[in-house]
Amino acid sequence: EIANKKEEEGFKSLVIAQVNDYVNVRSIPSEEGEILGKLYDKSVGEFIEEDNGWYKITSGSVTGYVKCEYVVTGDEELAKKVSTRYATVTTTTLYVRMEPSTEAGILTMLGEGDDFVVVDDSMKDSGWVIVTTEEGDGYVSTDYVNLWTDYVTAESKAEEEARLAKEEAERQAAAA
Numbered sequence: 001e002i003a004n005k006k007e008e009e010g011f012k013s014l015v016i017a018q019v020n021d022y023v024n025v026r027s028i029p030s031e032e033g034e035i036l037g038k039l040y041d042k043s044v045g046e047f048i049e050e051d052n053g054w055y056k057i058t059s060g061s062v063t064g065y066v067k068c069e070y071v072v073t074g075d076e077e078l079a080k081k082v083s084t085r086y087a088t089v090t091t092t093t094l095y096v097r098m099e100p101s102t103e104a105g106i107l108t109m110l111g112e113g114d115d116f117v118v119v120d121d122s123m124k125d126s127g128w129v130i131v132t133t134e135e136g137d138g139y140v141s142t143d144y145v146n147l148w149t150d151y152v153t154a155e156s157k158a159e160e161e162a163r164l165a166k167e168e169a170e171r172q173a174a175a176a
Contacts, residue, residue, distance in 0.1 A: 011076040014151075015045045015057045015066065023070040025062050025154055029054035037062035037156040039071070042082040044151035047073055060153030082152070085118035087131050087145035094145070096138035100128035107138035116140075118147065 017023050022040045026033030029051040037060075039045060045059030045066070054065040055073070072078060089110045097104040100123060110116065110133065119137055120130040128139045129147065155163070 011079045012074045013047045014075075014079050015039075015047050015055055015059075015071045015073050016075065016078055016082055017041050017043050017066075017070060018072050019070050023066050025057070025059070025064040025066055026054075027064055029056070029065040033065060035157065036064040037154045038160065039066055039154045040152065043153055044079070044082060045071075045154060057154075060156065061159070062154040062156045079151075083149045084151075085121055086115045086148050086150060087118050087129060087140060088148065089114045089116075089140075089144065090146055091144040094140055096131065096133055096135070096140055098138060100126070100139045102141070104139070108133050108135040110140070121147065 017039045019041050022038040022043075024035045025037045025039055025045075027036055028034075039057075039059055039062075043059065045055075045057035045062075048056040048058060048063075050056075050068070051065065053068050055068055055071060056065050057063070057071075089112050092112050094110045094112075096107045096110060098107055099105075116131040116133060118129050119132055123129065124142055124147070127142050129142060129145070130137050131140050
């Protein structure tokens, strides 16, 4: 219950880009500010403070300002849509069940430390979530997994330059 409350609080502090392509993250709350990075559509940052029509955010390795009109805050439904839920196995061997019951047939077994995408956590209060495995979707007990949420974050100038250089090198290698 406390973890759930904490997560709901977390949604309120999220800033989600709602743009065609990206919104610039700037060094100061002004269009004169140096561009530190880009927050792409549906990418997420953590709200720090508001400053005259700008939000100060931190996202990935970037901390700076985005114009309020290009982002949405506190939208739990949107936050869930733009995120991926994961379950990390916390026991040596975890059975993935066909039904949400320890009596149900076993679909497969998962190893400790492995991460799986959660496709449905609506039954987590009753102790089960549905995960995707190579053998199909099945139920795992929340007693043996840590649930966490991942979001796409901003790309810094340096990260963008590195990505573009790598893509160019791959293009040149493919053309050779």
